[in-house]
Structure formats: C-alpha cells, structure tokens
Amino acid sequence: MQSPAKPGKKPNLRERVYQMLRERIQMGLVGSSDRLVDHDIARELHVSRMPVREALMQLKNEGMLEGTARGFILRRHSLQQINDIFEIRILLEPHAAALATANVGPAFLARMKSALDAAQEASDRGDWETFMRLNADYRAAWIDNVPNRAMADAISRFIDHAQTVRLMTMQDETVRGIILDGMRGLYEAYLSGNADLVRERMTSHCRTAAVCYYQCYQRLSGGMPPLAH
CATH class of the missing domain: 1.10.10.10 (Winged helix-like DNA-binding domain superfamily/Winged helix DNA-binding domain)
Incomplete structure (x- = not known):
C-alpha cells in the first residue's frame, strides 16, 4: 500500500x-x-x-x-464488520479525544463551534447532505488536535469505513438531533477543559452512534444485531 x-x-x-x-x-x-x-x-x-x-x-x-x-x-460491510468498527471506535476515540484537550485554544473552540452551529442550521432545514459534511468538519476539528498522530490516522480510517452507516442514518431527523446533542456535549466538555469529561462524553457519543445505526437497521430489516461492547 x-x-x-x-x-x-x-x-x-x-x-x-x-x-x-x-x-x-x-x-x-x-x-x-x-x-x-x-x-x-x-x-x-x-x-x-x-x-x-x-x-x-x-x-x-x-x-x-x-x-x-x-x-x-x-465498501459494503457485513453487520459483524460494522460491529467491529464501532467496538474499535469506542476503544480509541474517547482516549484520543481526551488527549486533544491538551491542545484546546481559541482557534480550536471557534472551529468546533462554527461547525456545530452550521450543522444545526443544516439539520433544521432538512439538508442532511450538508449536515453530514459539517459533521465531518466538526470531527476533523478535534482529530486534528490529537497529539498521537498514528492514533488519529487510525481513527480517521475506521470512521471512513463506516461511511455507508452515516449515509443510512443521517437522513433521519431524529438521528440528526441525537448527533447534534452529542456534538454539543463534546464541545461543552472541551470548553470546560476537563479531559475526563471529554472522555466520558465521547464514549457516550460513540455508543449512541452504534445504537442509531442498529435501530435504523432494525427498521429496514426487522432484525437486531448484537451491540458493540
């Protein structure tokens, strides 16, 4: 490669x-x-x-x-592969997000707030494609500030692999609202400068993302796969 x-x-x-x-x-x-x-x-x-x-x-x-x-x-992933991706994200992202707290500054917070506000506006008008791009901008804001670049690159790759999941879920207004709540909670945690709170909020955000996907899958297929641990 x-x-x-x-x-x-x-x-x-x-x-x-x-x-x-x-x-x-x-x-x-x-x-x-x-x-x-x-x-x-x-x-x-x-x-x-x-x-x-x-x-x-x-x-x-x-x-x-x-x-x-x-x-x-x-790439079309099997349910087991999606479950594996969420499990890895839950293991990596909370720790990485907490590490990024060391690099929080005015530019960092302004970038997150700008993406968060614009994502809220896009969701309000039902523009899920723009919402999806702004969600990626928001995510990049904290990933770019993770000091362990190997970890940041690994997280980005696994998030990219779950692209089909995001396409499935972000068209749902209720899901977008849940995602916005998670984005807002993480931003507030960074604003506080509390790394433990950032870790806690990111763990919750990752688990909620998994639940949203599985609920969407259940609606489409009538089956419910096991949740990531």
Missing part, C-alpha cells in the same frame, strides 16, 4: 488525487450507489488515468472502496 505524502513534502499527483477522493468520501459526496470510474475522474480533473487508478487502488487496499465490473463503490 502506498503511503500519503510525508509532512513537509509536496504531494505528487497520485497523492493529491487520493486526498481529494478521500475527502469526498468523508464529506458524504460519494453515495452508496455512486461508481468511481478512473477515466471519468481523470477527465474531470484533467489528468491521466494512471494516478487516478493508483489512488483508487489505495483506497480499495485501505478498505474504503471495493471493485466492481465497472469502477469502484463504497
């Missing part, structure tokens, strides 16, 4: 295409029915197919995409 550009090194074309595609996935701009085709993307970006193909293959190797007869689509 090819690695992203090293800090201080100007990214090459393949790395720039990779980052652009990953950001599209993170922001909810790639839906579960969308196909990512190398020559279509190359034509859009006015580049050759090779760096696009390499970027798509990297995303496939990282578990974010899967190949089809024509192009790539978001």
Whole structure:
C-alpha cells in the first residue's frame, strides 16, 4: 500500500488525487450507489488515468472502496464488520479525544463551534447532505488536535469505513438531533477543559452512534444485531 505524502513534502499527483477522493468520501459526496470510474475522474480533473487508478487502488487496499465490473463503490460491510468498527471506535476515540484537550485554544473552540452551529442550521432545514459534511468538519476539528498522530490516522480510517452507516442514518431527523446533542456535549466538555469529561462524553457519543445505526437497521430489516461492547 502506498503511503500519503510525508509532512513537509509536496504531494505528487497520485497523492493529491487520493486526498481529494478521500475527502469526498468523508464529506458524504460519494453515495452508496455512486461508481468511481478512473477515466471519468481523470477527465474531470484533467489528468491521466494512471494516478487516478493508483489512488483508487489505495483506497480499495485501505478498505474504503471495493471493485466492481465497472469502477469502484463504497465498501459494503457485513453487520459483524460494522460491529467491529464501532467496538474499535469506542476503544480509541474517547482516549484520543481526551488527549486533544491538551491542545484546546481559541482557534480550536471557534472551529468546533462554527461547525456545530452550521450543522444545526443544516439539520433544521432538512439538508442532511450538508449536515453530514459539517459533521465531518466538526470531527476533523478535534482529530486534528490529537497529539498521537498514528492514533488519529487510525481513527480517521475506521470512521471512513463506516461511511455507508452515516449515509443510512443521517437522513433521519431524529438521528440528526441525537448527533447534534452529542456534538454539543463534546464541545461543552472541551470548553470546560476537563479531559475526563471529554472522555466520558465521547464514549457516550460513540455508543449512541452504534445504537442509531442498529435501530435504523432494525427498521429496514426487522432484525437486531448484537451491540458493540
């Protein structure tokens, strides 16, 4: 698997295409029915197919995409795989979020508050796609401040893997309200500067995200998988 550009090194074309595609996935701009085709993307970006193909293959190797007869689509996870992702998130994110408390400052808090307020407005007008992108902006605000970058990168990858889950749940107004409550609670915890409170709020937020997904799945299929521990 090819690695992203090293800090201080100007990214090459393949790395720039990779980052652009990953950001599209993170922001909810790639839906579960969308196909990512190398020559279509190359034509859009006015580049050759090779760096696009390499970027798509990297995303496939990282578990974010899967190949089809024509192009790539978001990876479809089994219920067990989704459960595993939530379990890992519950183990990693509370500790990482607490570590980010050491880097809290005016710019950090302003970035979170701006994304939170805009997400509330998007949800109020029923614009779930914009809400999803702003939720990603909010999440990036605290992840960018985690001092352990290896941990932050691992969290980002697992969150990216759950993209299809977010597409399923964020169209629901009730779920968006629950997510906003969690975002608001985490922001207030950071505002207090209390790392233990941040850890507690993030643990609750992760568990609530799992419950929202499973409840949505239950409505669609009539079956209820086991919750993450």
